[in-house]
Each structure stands twice: as C-alpha cells, then as structure tokens.
Amino acid sequence: MLQTPVQPTTQLPPSRHEFAEIIHRLEAGGAMLPDTPENLKQIIGIYKAYAVPMDFYWRDLLYIAERVFLDPTPFFKYFLPPEYLDLPNHYAGDDADLRIWRGEADAHPELRAFLETGELKRKLPRLLHHLWHDRINMEFAEACMQSMFWHQEMGGRFNDFLDSEAYRQNCDRAIKAYFQGNPVMLGLYKLFPEMFIEQVRQRSYYANLGLFWEVMAPVFFEMCDRYTEGSLTSVPEAMNFLVDGIFAVAGRPIYHHVYIRGECYEIIPKSQGFTWLYEAALPYVEAVFYRVSPFRGTRSYNAQVGQVPKDQRDFHYGILYADIFPVGSAGVPPTLLMQDMLHFLPEFLREDYLQHCRGEDDMLIQLGVSFQRSMYCVTSAVIQALRTALYYPLDDSNPKHLEANRRFFEAQLDRFKRPEARLGDIQRQDYR
Amino acid sequence: MLSLLIWLPIFGAVVIGLLPNQVSALRIRQGALAITGIVLLWTLGLVTQFDLNNPGVQLQEYFPWIEVLGLDYSLGVDGLSLVLVGLNSLLTWIAIYCSDVNTNRPRLFYALVLLVSGGVAGAFLSQNLLLFFLFYEVELVPFYLLVAIWGGVKRGYAATKFLLYTAVSGALILAAFLGLIWLADASSFAYDSLLGQTLPIGLQVLLLSGILIGFGIKIPLVPFHTWLPDTYVAASTPVAMLLGGVLAKLGAYGIFRFGLGLFPEAWAKLAPWLAVWAAVSVLYGATAAIAQKDIKRMVAYSSIGHMGYILLGGAALTTVGIVGAISQMAAHGLILALLFHLVGVVEAKVGTRELDVLNGLMNPVRGLPLISALLVLGAMASAGIPGLVGFIAEFLVFQGSFAVYPLQTLLCVIGTGLTAVYFVILLNRTCFGRLDNAIAYFPQVTWREKAPALILTALILILGVQPDWLTRWSEPITTAMVAAVPTEQAVQQIVQVSK
Numbered sequence: 001m002l003q004t005p006v007q008p009t010t011q012l013p014p015s016r017h018e019f020a021e022i023i024h025r026l027e028a029g030g031a032m033l034p035d036t037p038e039n040l041k042q043i044i045g046i047y048k049a050y051a052v053p054m055d056f057y058w059r060d061l062l063y064i065a066e067r068v069f070l071d072p073t074p075f076f077k078y079f080l081p082p083e084y085l086d087l088p089n090h091y092a093g094d095d096a097d098l099r100i101w102r103g104e105a106d107a108h109p110e111l112r113a114f115l116e117t118g119e120l121k122r123k124l125p126r127l128l129h130h131l132w133h134d135r136i137n138m139e140f141a142e143a144c145m146q147s148m149f150w151h152q153e154m155g156g157r158f159n160d161f162l163d164s165e166a167y168r169q170n171c172d173r174a175i176k177a178y179f180q181g182n183p184v185m186l187g188l189y190k191l192f193p194e195m196f197i198e199q200v201r202q203r204s205y206y207a208n209l210g211l212f213w214e215v216m217a218p219v220f221f222e223m224c225d226r227y228t229e230g231s232l233t234s235v236p237e238a239m240n241f242l243v244d245g246i247f248a249v250a251g252r253p254i255y256h257h258v259y260i261r262g263e264c265y266e267i268i269p270k271s272q273g274f275t276w277l278y279e280a281a282l283p284y285v286e287a288v289f290y291r292v293s294p295f296r297g298t299r300s301y302n303a304q305v306g307q308v309p310k311d312q313r314d315f316h317y318g319i320l321y322a323d324i325f326p327v328g329s330a331g332v333p334p335t336l337l338m339q340d341m342l343h344f345l346p347e348f349l350r351e352d353y354l355q356h357c358r359g360e361d362d363m364l365i366q367l368g369v370s371f372q373r374s375m376y377c378v379t380s381a382v383i384q385a386l387r388t389a390l391y392y393p394l395d396d397s398n399p400k401h402l403e404a405n406r407r408f409f410e411a412q413l414d415r416f417k418r419p420e421a422r423l424g425d426i427q428r429q430d431y432r
Numbered sequence: 433m434l435s436l437l438i439w440l441p442i443f444g445a446v447v448i449g450l451l452p453n454q455v456s457a458l459r460i461r462q463g464a465l466a467i468t469g470i471v472l473l474w475t476l477g478l479v480t481q482f483d484l485n486n487p488g489v490q491l492q493e494y495f496p497w498i499e500v501l502g503l504d505y506s507l508g509v510d511g512l513s514l515v516l517v518g519l520n521s522l523l524t525w526i527a528i529y530c531s532d533v534n535t536n537r538p539r540l541f542y543a544l545v546l547l548v549s550g551g552v553a554g555a556f557l558s559q560n561l562l563l564f565f566l567f568y569e570v571e572l573v574p575f576y577l578l579v580a581i582w583g584g585v586k587r588g589y590a591a592t593k594f595l596l597y598t599a600v601s602g603a604l605i606l607a608a609f610l611g612l613i614w615l616a617d618a619s620s621f622a623y624d625s626l627l628g629q630t631l632p633i634g635l636q637v638l639l640l641s642g643i644l645i646g647f648g649i650k651i652p653l654v655p656f657h658t659w660l661p662d663t664y665v666a667a668s669t670p671v672a673m674l675l676g677g678v679l680a681k682l683g684a685y686g687i688f689r690f691g692l693g694l695f696p697e698a699w700a701k702l703a704p705w706l707a708v709w710a711a712v713s714v715l716y717g718a719t720a721a722i723a724q725k726d727i728k729r730m731v732a733y734s735s736i737g738h739m740g741y742i743l744l745g746g747a748a749l750t751t752v753g754i755v756g757a758i759s760q761m762a763a764h765g766l767i768l769a770l771l772f773h774l775v776g777v778v779e780a781k782v783g784t785r786e787l788d789v790l791n792g793l794m795n796p797v798r799g800l801p802l803i804s805a806l807l808v809l810g811a812m813a814s815a816g817i818p819g820l821v822g823f824i825a826e827f828l829v830f831q832g833s834f835a836v837y838p839l840q841t842l843l844c845v846i847g848t849g850l851t852a853v854y855f856v857i858l859l860n861r862t863c864f865g866r867l868d869n870a871i872a873y874f875p876q877v878t879w880r881e882k883a884p885a886l887i888l889t890a891l892i893l894i895l896g897v898q899p900d901w902l903t904r905w906s907e908p909i910t911t912a913m914v915a916a917v918p919t920e921q922a923v924q925q926i927v928q929v930s931k
C-alpha cells in the first residue's frame with residue numbers, strides 16, 4: 001500500500017529533487033518512511049526485537065571496555081558477569097537519571113531468559129551454548145564499534161582527543177596498572193607502545209558505543225510499549241519520539257573508565273565534555289548507517305594510517321544501502337544481528353512474517369528488510385533533529401528559512417541517489 | 433505377464449477417458465498414478481523373473497492374430513528391451529507425479545499419457561515387426577495432442593512439426609519392414625523368422641538406410657533433429673520428460689533391434705559412417721547448446737548430442753560399446769528427465785527460462801537452493817562426471833569404440849568436454865551470482881515438486897556407484913548381437929558374392 005503523494009505544505013514551490021515526494025514529507029514533519037500501519041508495525045516490532053540484544057550489547061561493550069580491557073587472551077569477553085547484567089540502565093528504572101522506559105533498569109527479562117536456556121530451551125553449560133552459537137552475537141556490536149573506529153572523522157571531538165597527549169598519559173597509567181607484575185607485557189609495552197595505545201583507543205570506542213546504546217535500548221522498549229498500549233499510532237509519532245529522545249539525552253557524557261583492581265582509571269574523563277549526540281550518535285549514524293565495512297572483497301585499507309576512504313560512495317554495506325540478500329547469505333555481522341533479533345520478535349511481527357514471502361524460511365530476510373525500514377526512520381529522526389538544531393522550524397513563516405531547510409533536506413537526500421540506496425525500495429510496501 | 437504392461441495403461445486410459453465430469457482432476461491424477469504405480473511394480477516383478485544368463489527372448493507370449501498378414505501377437509523381453517521397459521514404467525509414473533494437480537482437461541491428459549505408456553511398452557516388447565509398428569504409431573497422435581493442447585508458446589507449430597516428422601519416420605520404417613518382407617519373400621513379420629534373411633548386401637544397405645533414417649528422426653540424429661528443440665521446449669514438463677526420456681529411446685531401440693539385429697552385415701559395412709554420423713551429432717548438439725539462451729532449449733540440444741554416443745557405441749560393434757550404448761539410453765533417460773523436471777520447476781517458480789534473466793538461484797534463503805543443487809548434480813551427470821550414471825555409460829561407449837574408431841571417439845570425447853562448457857554456462861548464470869532482490873519473491877518449492885527430482889537423483893547416484901545394476905541386464909544379448917555380426921572378411925565375401 002502506498003500512501004497518497006505528499007504535497008508541499010510550505011509556501012515554497014514543489015521540489016524538483018529526485019526524491020521530491022520524500023522531501024515534501026520531511027517538510028511536513030514526516031519521515032523518509034511512508035506513514036502506513038504496516039510500516040509502523042514493522043519498525044516498532046523490530047525496535048523491540050533489536051532492543052533486547054542491544055541491552056546485552058551495551059552491557060558487554062562496557063564490560064569489555066572497563067574490565068576486560070587489554071586482556072591478551074579475551075576468550076570469555078562475551079561471558080557477561082552477573083554484575084553487568086544487574087548494571088542499572090541510566091534511562092530506565094526507578095533511579096534513572098532520566099526515565100525513558102517505564103521498565104526495570106537491569107537486564108531485560110527476555111534477555112535473562114535467553115541467556116539462561118538459549119535457543120535450545122535447555123540449560124547447558126554456558127560454554128556449550130556459546131560454541132553452538134546459541135547466544136547473543138556480540139560480533140555485530142564489535143563490527144559497529146570497528147566501523148566507528150575505522151571511519152574516525154565522522155564528527156565530534158572524540159577522535160581528536162584519542163591522539164592527544166593527555167589521552168596518551170591516561171592510557172599509560174592504565175596500561176601500567178593493568179599489567180602490573182607482568183614483566184612480559186610491560187616489556188612489550190616498552191617496545192611497542194603504539195600498539196598498546198591503539199588497543200586502548202579501540203576500547204574507548206567500545207565504551208563510546210556502549211554508552212550510546214545504553215540510551216537507545218530503553219528508547220526502543222518504550223516505543224514498543226506505547227505502540228502496544230495504542231498511544232503511538234503513526235510513523236511520524238515514532239520519529240518524533242526519537243527526536244525528543246535525542247534532544248533529551250543529547251548532553252549525556254561520553255567517557256571511558258577502566259576498573260583495575262578496584263581502582264577507576266579515567267582514560268577519557270567525563271570532564272572532557274564529550275556528549276552523546278555529537279561524540280556518539282552522529283558518528284555512529286554516519287559510520288554504521290552510511291558506511292560500515294570499507295572492505296569490498298578486492299581491497300583492504302589500513303585504518304591506522306588513514307587509508308580508509310573519506311568518500312561515502314565507496315561504501316555499500318551501511319544498513320541504508322546494504323542488499324539484505326547477499327548479506328543474508330554471506331554470514332557477515334548483520335546476519336548475526338538478524339539472528340539475534342529473530343529470538344526476540346514480538347508475536348505480532350512474527351505472525352506478519354509468517355503470512356508473507358516464505359514465512360518461517362525467509363524470516364531473517366524479511367526481518368532484515370524491516371530493520372532497514374526502521375533504520376530509515378531513525379535516520380529521519382536524526383535528520384529532523386539536525387534540522388531543528390542547525391536550521392529552522394518547519395512552520396517558520398520566513399520563506400528564506402524554509403528555503404534553507406529545503407536545501408538541507410535535499411542535501412541529505414542526495415546521499416541516497418546512489419543505486420545501492422534502499423530509500424526507493426522502502427517506499428514500496430511489497431519490499432520485504 | 434508382459435501384456436499387463438501394455439494393456440493395463442491402455443485399459444486405464446479408456447476408463448479415465450470415460451470418467452464423468454464430476455470426478456476431480458486430483459482423483460483422476462491419483463487414478464493414473466495408481467495404474468502406473470502397478471505397472472512400475474509389475475516391471476520390478478518382471479526384473480526378478482528375468483534370467484540374466486539367457487541372451488534370448490524371455491517371458492514370451494504368443495497369440496495368432498491376422499495370419500494372412502503375418503501379424504501375430506508376439507511379445508517377449510530381452511536384455512535390450514528390459515532396461516527400456518523399466519525406464520518407460522518409471523518415467524511415466526514420475527511424469528504423472530510431477531504433472532500439475534490442476535491440469536486442464538485432466539481426463540484427456542492422463543488418458544493420453546497412459547496410452548503413450550502402453551504403446552511404448554508394446555513397441556519395446558513386440559516380437560513381430562508389424563505389431564511393433566502398430567504400437568510405434570500408437571504414441572504418435574497422443575504425443576501430438578499432449579504438445580498441442582498442454583504445451584507452451586508455439587505449441588501448435590511444434591506439435592505439427594513433430595507430427596510431420598514422426599509420420600515420415602513411421603512411413604520410412606513401414607517401408608523398410610514391408611521391403612524386407614517382400615524382398616526376403618517371408619510369410620510373416622515375426623522377428624525371429626527374419627533374423628536369418630540372406631538378402632544381397634546392397635538391398636540390406638538400402639533397407640537399413642530406411643530404418644536408420646526412420647528411427648534417426650525419432651532419436652533424433654542430425655540433420656533430422658529440427659523438430660526436437662521446438663517440441664521439447666513447447667511441451668509441458670511431464671510431456672518433455674516422456675519425449676526425451678522414453679520416445680527418443682524408442683528410436684534408439686529401433687535402430688539396435690531392427691537395424692543391427694536384422695541387418696548385421698549391412699550394419700558392419702555402414703558402421704564407419706555411423707561413427708562419423710555419431711560424432712557430427714555429438715559436436716553439433718553440444719555447440720548448438722552452447723549458443724542457447726533458453727535453458728530448456730539448451731537441455732534439448734544437449735539431448736541431440738548425447739544420443740550421438742548411443743550411435744557411436746552401436747557403430748563400434750563391440751560388446752562393451754553396445755553395453756555402453758544401452759546404458760546410455762537408460763542413463764540419458766534418467767538425466768534428461770531430471771533436467772527437464774528441474775528446468776520446469778525453475779520456470780514455474782521464477783517465471784522465465786532465459787539465461788540472461790536468471791541469476792543467483794542458489795541463494796539459500798530466497799532462491800531455489802535444493803533445485804539448484806540438483807541442477808548442478810544433473811549437469812555433472814550429463815557431463816559424465818565419475819560417480820554418476822552418465823559417466824559409466826559414456827565411459828563404456830568410449831572404451832568400446834576407441835579401438836575401432838579412435839578419431840570419431842576423440843571427437844565425441846571433445847563433445848563431452850563441450851557438455852561441461854554449456855552446463856557451466858547454464859549453472860554459472862542460473863544458480864550462481866547475485867540474486868536480484870527486486871524479483872526474488874519466488875514461491876517455495878513443495879515436496880511434491882522435490883520428490884521426483886530426488887528419486888531420479890538417487891537413481892543417478894546409485895547406478896553411478898553401482899553400474900553393474902544397470903549394465904548386467906544387457907550383457908548377454910549384447911554379446912549375442914556382436915557375435916551375429918560377420919567379421920570384416922566375411923562382409924567382403926558377402927559383398928563379392930552379391931556382385
């Protein structure tokens with residue numbers, strides 16, 4: 001089902017952009033995703049299915065950044081200890097800094113149940129579940145982290161700080177404390193200090209992404225609850241909820257603390273003033289949604305020496321561009337995310353998938369396409385949030401302001417003119 | 433006992449044809465399946481009765497019929513016909529199984545298929561030339577109707593072309609049979625009574641030529657092949673399976689039974705040219721297949737090439753070569769039926785057979801992975817990859833013919849290489865590559881569609897690793913046929929005497 005073409009609601013003449021209809025929709029306060037009940041059902045269902053593994057991702061990312069740190073044999077880094085499952089989310093529970101989700105602050109009950117018995121629904125030693133791949137696949141989270149790490153200059157001051165002297169000194173203290181009493185590792189550090197510091201930089205991105213997703217998980221849970229209650233009834237409402245959430249937590253500090261023998265080492269202290277919006281959310285969206293892996297099978301790049309191309313057109317695997325089919329059959333990380341989400345699909349979405357295409361057999365693909373839709377909704381929220389922050393209200397009476405808004409929207413949508421972009425596909429309801 | 437293989441399907445065809453309109457297509461299909469299932473089981477029973485050490489005709493049945501015409505109802509089975517009767521029973525059952533449940537005009541469709549089955553079985557079992565001809569002609573009109581009514585695009589043209597070619601084929605065969613009776617001054621069309629004919633070699637060559645061209649049209653061999661691509665492509669999947677799997681083998685059977693069997697001296701004289709003819713067919717079929725853009729047409733052309741191996745095996749006049757040729761009849765029947773079925777499934781699901789459109793069907797989630805995998809296996813079998821039934825048949829043919837006709841054999845070996853070429857093209861474009869997600873909403877392949885392919889694949893694999901189960905039936909009769917062929921010196925003497 002396609003919705004009626006959106007006419008420009010501003011005083012401006014119709015846009016002549018390739019995606020004029022979508023631009024008019026954005027100018028009317030809508031999203032890039034058409035506002036249909038089917039789309040709303042898909043994106044909300046996926047948000048919920050995404051939020052549960054995400055609840056694991058952020059906890060484990062912080063665990064790796066804060067506790068595993070530079071363990072040279074991190075075989076058990078995906079084995080989350082109970083204290084990290086109990087770690088209170090700052091945006092849920094009674095003691096939240098800002099209560100976004102009305103649920104509890106510790107790990108989601110469905111996540112706990114899954115960690116207990118897995119897909120097998122049998123309680124076996126944790127290692128067996130892990131080796132059987134009956135687990136939350138942290139590889140996806142790490143791929144996102146690496147993507148942010150590779151692309152580096154995606155906005156904010158975070159990456160610049162990683163090359164500063166202050167950061168090196170913080171790293172030095174933490175590394176020496178971590179390997180205290182280990183002359184081999186300390187000797188190696190003496191010989192190859194850059195290698196160790198580069199590893200700490202990566203851990204800093206673990207922390208960055210963990211803190212970013214700590215916010216997103218309760219946002220998605222709350223959206224699902226509101227949809228189920230009937231208080232979230234349209235795609236623009238969903239997008240606006242995200243926009244409101246972005247502004248509500250925009251100033252949340254981004255930091256990297258490491259805990260060694262009970263002592264906290266501030267690799268990136270909160271006092272640096274890094275914020276959730278500029279140092280985490282925007283780089284994440286740019287790196288993961290628009291770019292992801294720079295490896296296209298025929299070339300590889302050395303990220304450390306800045307070889308990763310700057311041009312976004314060199315990347316095809318950002319979720320807004322990725323072809324779900326080859327991804328689905330190639331076993332690369334997004335496949336693992338789909339597998340994770342499959343475990344936590346809400347019943348209404350599972351029923352929907354069963355009635356389309358090949359039902360159970362290609363549910364992963366349907367789910368991947370829904371995920372793509374939902375991420376276009378998130379991207380819409382980011383675009384609207386940026387417009388709010390940098391440009392003018394949609395109902396501004398000044399035509400010049402509206403013209404500036406339009407130029408901004410058109411510039412954003414220029415990025416989807418490439419044939420790989422799925423923007424055109426998600427306009428069709430039969431794209432599944 | 434043998435009569436049941438003929439008359440049960442024909443009787444079933446009559447009953448199904450007379451069923452009232454209220455009977456659903458599903459019921460009719462089930463009835464046809466039951467009938468052909470009984471025939472298949474009966475054939476298996478026949479196999480258990482067959483004496484492997486006896487090269488002669490077994491399980492004979494005889495009733496005098498129109499003695500003044502020399503026509504009697506004489507049936508029998510030997511190692512040559514047993515394999516093909518089994519193939520006919522199996523493929524007919526599979527063809528009915530994989531027919532559309534909602535076939536239009538089901539009574540007529542299944543009646544015609546059963547009629548074909550009975551007619552072909554009758555032809556394989558007949559021990560009287562005229563009786564053979566009657567059964568041979570029985571399948572003509574049913575096949576014409578099966579193509580003309582249930583075929584695809586250009587079905588009318590294809591069916592008419594098939595009818596004309598087959599009619600000419602029948603006329604030539606009848607003329608050769610009548611010529612033989614007249615020239616040999618025989619009083620009966622009984623096969624046994626004609627075995628010892630002593631016609632001059634020139635007349636033998638003439639009559640053999642009629643038989644070769646007549647059955648060569650049916651196989652078909654180049655240059656009498658032009659009806660085949662059109663008919664195979666236009667025919668629905670079950671009919672194409674029967675055309676390629678059974679009807680073509682009837683032509684090959686005719687050449688061996690009546691060409692080699694009745695005119696061994698002339699056969700020996702023409703054998704070098706037959707080997708050349710075989711090589712030309714093989715190379716032409718393979719190169720023409722490479723040029724195709726339609727996968728069904730490609731498979732059809734591959735059939736022309738593969739039938740050339742049968743002629744090469746026969747031309748070699750060695751036991752191994754002829755055993756290989758007979759094995760090739762069965763192997764090719766199984767492989768071609770599998771390929772046509774798989775191509776039919778691909779067309780039904782994807783909606784096209786065009787090589788330039790198909791892509792990525794191996795995709796495990798949205799493609800046709802099992803069908804693609806079986807297509808790979810079918811292609812490998814057709815290309816003569818060891819471990820599959822196609823290999824042993826082609827290997828025996830080459831082994832038997834190389835010592836006699838090394839050049840022609842080498843050309844045919846090159847044809848095998850070309851088979852691999854066009855199947856690699858087919859597989860590369862159809863199964864591999866990137867599945868276009870704009871079109872990849874194919875329906876799932878059901879178990880009903882998978883089952884025939886799995887049965888055929890199992891047979892291809894089993895007979896590939898245990899070829900003795902295929903070759904042992906025809907060894908005694910083959911040895912006897914080769915022994916009946918005079919040596920080159922004897923042929924020269926016959927030629928001298930004739931002059």
